[in-house]
Structures are given as C-alpha cells and as structure tokens.
Amino acid sequence: xxxxxxxxxxxxxxxxxxxxxxxxxxxxxxxxQTPDGRVSVDLxxxxxxxGRSYTVVETVPHSDEREGTKPNGWVSLxxx
Numbered sequence: 001x002x003x004x005x006x007x008x009x010x011x012x013x014x015x016x017x018x019x020x021x022x023x024x025x026x027x028x029x030x031x032x033q034t035p036d037g038r039v040s041v042d043l044x045x046x047x048x049x050x051g052r053s054y055t056v057v058e059t060v061p062h063s064d065e066r067e068g069t070k071p072n073g074w075v076s077l078x079x080x
Contacts (some may be wrong), residue, residue: 004057007032009073016079018050025061025073032075046080053080 007013007022014020021033029042034049041047041056048054058076066072 004076004078005054007075007077009062009071009075015049015054015077016052020049022073022075025059025071025075027061028059029056030059030073030075041075047077054078055080 005013005015007015007020009022009025012019012021018035022030023033024031027043029040029045032039032041032047039047043056043059045056046053047056054077056075057078058074060074062071062073
C-alpha cells in the first residue's frame, strides 16, 4: 500500500513523529504500544496518535512460511 505507514511487528516505528510498536498481530487486529499506553485496534478501525486519526488498512500476522526476520507480521495505517 503505497500511501500507508507500515508498522513491522515488535519494531518501534515513527508515525508522524510518534513512536509506535505493533504487537500480537492477527488477521483482524493488533495491539499498539503508544506513548499514551497500549491500545487494541481492529482492521478498518480508527486509532488516534498524537491528535491525528489513522485508519487500520491492513493487519498481517506472523507466518513461519514467510522469509525474513521473525516475527514478520505488520500493521498498515493510513492517515485520515
């Protein structure tokens, strides 16, 4: 998704200057660790980060069949 912000599972990522970590990624949601604490998000849901709204456009859980660093899941956000 070209215009989405990708949060790789368990790796801190800056989202418009806010540090966020995605964890427990499933087919339909994930947990996000934000400066304000932990939040649960659902696919197609909305999350507020530092006063900005983002839509959860993709959640892809870890797969042992996928090559690369483990865990290898991710969450994609799009700014609203």
